[in-house]
C-alpha cells in the first residue's frame with residue numbers, strides 16, 4: 001500500500017508534467033473505482049488548465065482554475081507518465097483512467113483492486129470536503145511539532161503506535177513508518193500515548209519528519225531513473241531498521257540475538273509492529 005512518501009514521490013513525478021498544462025481529453029473506462037466517478041467528471045476537467053499538483057495526507061490534489069481533482073491511489077494503484085512523443089502502451093485490463101494533456105503528455109492510472117478513488121470538488125470548498133476536513137496536521141508541515149503532538153496525545157490511553165497512525169493526531173503515518181519512527185525515537189510502541197509528552201514528544205515528532213523525508217529522498221532518487229511513475233517505486237524497504245525484521249539484530253545493537261531474540265514482532269490493532277525491547281522504552 002502506498003504510504004505518504006510514495007504518494008509524495010508520485011506527486012513530484014506528476015507536478016512538472018501537469019502544472020501549466022490543459023486536460024485535452026479525459027477517458028474513463030469504468031463508472032467507478034472505490035466510489036463512482038462524479039457524473040460530470042469529464043466535462044469539468046476537459047479544457048481546464050492545471051494550476052498546481054498538491055497533496056494532503058495520501059490524497060493527490062490536482063487543482064484547476066475552478067475544481068480540484070481529489071485522487072487516492074488505493075492499495076495497489078499505479079500512475080504511468082508518458083512524456084510528449086512517447087507511445088502509450090496498449091490499454092491494459094486495469095488501466096481505468098487516462099488523461100491526455102495538451103502538451104502531448106499522457107497519464108494512465110492502473111488500479112487492479114479498485115481501492116483508489118477520484119472525486120471533484122470546487123477548490124474554494126476543498127477544506128470542507130468529507131475526505132479532507134477531518135485530516136490532522138501534515139507531518140512534514142510547520143504546524144506539526146513536539147508540542148502539537150504532545151497536546152494531541154494528552155490523556156490518550158491507547159498505545160502510542162496506534163495513536164500516531166490516527167490521522168486526527170498526525171496524517172499519513174502508516175504501519176511501516178510508525179514502527180520505524182518509534183524505533184528512531186527510542187519509544188516503546190506499547191507505551192500509553194498520553195505519557196509521550198515533553199522531550200519524548202519532541203523526539204518522536206523529529207523522528208517522524210526525518211523518517212518520512214528519508215523515504216521521500218529514496219523514492220525521489222529512484223524516480224530519476226524512471227520515466228514511469230509507479231506507486232511502488234522508491235519503496236524504503238532496504239533501509240528499514242526494524243520493520244519486517246523480527247529475530248534480527250537492530251542496527252548497531254550489541255546484544256546477543258541468540259539470547260535476546262532480537263527485534264520483536266507484536267500485533268496491535270490487527271497490524272504488525274516491530275521493535276527492539278532493549279532500545280525502546
Ligand SMILES: [Zn+2]
Nearest residue numbers: 250253276278
Ligand atoms: Zn536492538
